Amino acid sequence: WEALVKEEGGRYVAGLPLPVRRKFGLRYLQQPPFAQQLGLFYAPSTPPTSADWAKIGELLHQHFWVITQYAFNTGNTELLGVGQPGLTGVAFTTYHLPMQPAYSQLLAGYKPNRRWRLNQARRRGLRIEPSNDIDQLVRLFAENTAPKIYGLIGEDYEYRMLRDLYAQAEKAGMAELWQARSSADYVIAMILLFKFNRKIIYLFSGASAAGKAAGAISVLLDETFRKYATHDMCFDFEVHDVPGLIEFYSSFGSKKAPFLTITADRLPWPVRQLKAARVALYRRLRPRPAANGA
Known part of the structure; x- marks a missing residue:
């Protein structure tokens, strides 16, 4: 640098x-x-x-x-x-969601289809809990998402860097790692958040096929918003210019930030x-x- x-x-x-x-x-x-x-x-x-x-x-x-x-x-x-x-x-554009409103107001800002899908996901009995297993997150991503990304190097570059970043951020009190467990007690989705300067940054996530089918990422994000509602912070989705991702993240009521x-x-x-x-x-x-x- x-x-x-x-x-x-x-x-x-x-x-x-x-x-x-x-x-x-x-x-x-x-x-x-x-x-x-x-x-x-x-x-x-x-x-x-x-x-x-x-x-x-x-x-x-x-x-x-x-x-x-x-x-x-x-x-x-x-x-x-x-x-x-x-x-x-x-x-380019990312999407921001201010956390200052009460959770009820944040929830009311979700698009109707997102609220419906979230209700469906919650009926599956997912359990949301903190974690410190960065290797589990890497495995979820490597097995379920990485094969669709051409040019990804993996352990020799991106995954090694992610582990190092998490280790340093956790040491500084800046990292949060959350996981969703299924009713059968399997970890089916995880998200990694960084917190700094009144921002919550959605850095990385991974979900198994079962996690995607269950809408586990939606539940993890919703629980994050519930936790930080009324805080003087802003959630940054760090959206990539992929239409499906943009549609998903904007469905939580977030706004464009160019x-x-x-x-x-x-x-x-x-x-x-x-x-x-x-x-x-x-x-x-x-x-x-x-x-x-x-």
């Missing part, structure tokens, strides 16, 4: 984290897994100026020929519709062609995940 920082009076008042990677001697930016948004974080007393944003765009353009993707955060609203000079910008992502590719044409050929060869030769998630 590197960073752009703004210093005033001998202290940092703003910082832009930079996930720098290197390949063939080239430094480039690439958004890491489990960090949907980065961007500028700053002290409330020193909000960024238009000159700050222009300087950030200038420095990124100057130091990085390639940005595979870099996401600013939902608090960097000044960039929406404006972008960053010299960089390609696209608006943020800007930027890319850049200023490599010379011959280098871009070589890079494209290498990626195509890698995708052709890389084995697809087995149906059992192995």
Whole structure:
């Protein structure tokens, strides 16, 4: 990790984290897994100026020929519709659900079909309880979801990183892991939440076929909202741009929260062609995940 920082009076008042990677001697930016948004974080007393944003765009353009993707955060609203000079910008969307209302109000905000499905799920006698078994969550995901995701590396990258993140977040009191048990006492779904700066972030989840059929994730989310209702917090679904997921998360009454992502590719044409050929060869030769998630 590197960073752009703004210093005033001998202290940092703003910082832009930079996930720098290197390949063939080239430094480039690439958004890491489990960090949907980065961007500028700053002290409330020193909000960024238009000159700050222009300087950030200038420095990124100057130091990085390639940005595979870099996401600013939902608090960097000044960039929406404006972008960053010299960089390609696209608006992405996550979904937020404020926790300040009473639970009855939150429940009334669910779409009718979500309330009906939730009632059906609750009739299955699921038991919701805390957990600290991150390996169980990884297994649920690896066996039931990972086989549908092309290009996932697994234990050598994403799962190792997830375990490390959970260990550090739990140590700092920032992580919550919850599971749903069936009436037959099997763990059929789990969710991992991070809490920081009045936000509850829906970081990761996993569910078996039985968990999906039972609507266990809906129950886990509903129990989270029940727990945190009336708190001065906001639940961030960290939605990916997958239509089915968007429909599911928005059914809880959450609202769109846009943020800007930027890319850049200023490599010379011959280098871009070589890079494209290498990626195509890698995708052709890389084995697809087995149906059992192995």
